[in-house]
Amino acid sequence: MSDKRTDYISWDEYFMGVAKMSALRSKDPNTQVGACIVSNDNKILSMGYNGLPRGCSDDEFPWAREGAPLDNKYMYTAHSELNAILNYRGGSLDNAKMYVTLFPCNECAKAIIQAGIKTIVYDCDKYADTASVIASKRMLNAAGVRYYQYQRTEREITITL
Ligand SMILES: O=c1ccn([C@H]2C[C@H](O)[C@@H](COP(=O)(O)O)O2)c(=O)[nH]1
Ligand SMILES: [Zn+2]
Numbered sequence: 001m002s003d004k005r006t007d008y009i010s011w012d013e014y015f016m017g018v019a020k021m022s023a024l025r026s027k028d029p030n031t032q033v034g035a036c037i038v039s040n041d042n043k044i045l046s047m048g049y050n051g052l053p054r055g056c057s058d059d060e061f062p063w064a065r066e067g068a069p070l071d072n073k074y075m076y077t078a079h080s081e082l083n084a085i086l087n088y089r090g091g092s093l094d095n096a097k098m099y100v101t102l103f104p105c106n107e108c109a110k111a112i113i114q115a116g117i118k119t120i121v122y123d124c125d126k127y128a129d130t131a132s133v134i135a136s137k138r139m140l141n142a143a144g145v146r147y148y149q150y151q152r153t154e155r156e157i158t159i160t161l
Contacts, residue, residue: 011042015099016123017157022049027058028077028146030065035084035100037093037117042067045096048083052076072155081108085115093117099150103128108146109136120147 009017015036023034026049037046054062056076064072081104085093094116098104103125104112112120120140128135140147 009122009157010153012099012121012150013155015044016101016121018044018047019099019123022047022080025049026051026080027063028073029063031102033080033102035080035098035106035142037084037088037140038099040095040097040099045090045093046084047089048080048085050077051080051083076114079105079108082111085111085117094129095119102126103133103147104136105132106135106139107132109145111140113139113145118145120145120149123150123152124146125149 006156015038017127019036021034021121023032026032026034028050031050033050035048036044039045053076061076062071062073064073064110066072069075080102081098081100084098096117097113097119098112098117099121103122104120105127125133137147
C-alpha cells in the first residue's frame, strides 16, 4: 500500500492559489487582481498583478477611484492580465490557460485573444453588469475563448512567511 499524501491541492487550487498570491503584491487599496498563465501540460508560464507601470511610483500616482480622470487610478494602472502576458519571456502563449481572480475587462480580453490564450478560469465576476465586462464576454465568445468560473473548494491554507 502506498504512503502517498492524499490531501494535496488540485491543479485548479494550485493555479488559482498562485493567482491569489500574486494579487497580494498589488498596491490597489480597493481591488487586488492576480493572474497566472499556464501551459497545456500544467507548467506556469507567467504571472501578474495590477499595478503601475515601471518607473511610475506607487507613492506618487493616485490610487483614488473618484475624481478627475488625471487624479484617479484608472488612467495609470496596468491590469494583472496584461502584466502577466507582457511578463512572459518565452515564445508563444497559443492555447495557454489563464487563471485570474477577477473577470477580465474589455481591454484585457483584447490582449488575451491576441496572445492566443484559449481558456480563462476566473474567480470573482463582480463587474459582470458593466459595459466593459459585457463587451469582454462578447469578444471572447466571438473569438472562441472559453471561460468558466473557478469552483471554490473552501480549503484554507496558512502559509507562514
Ligand atoms: O481586467 C481587469 C480589470 C481591472 N483590473 C484592476 C484595475 C484596478 O486596479 C482594479 C479595479 O479597481 P476598482 O476599484 O474595483 O474599480 O482592478 C485588472 O487588473 N484587470
Ligand atoms: Zn483589464
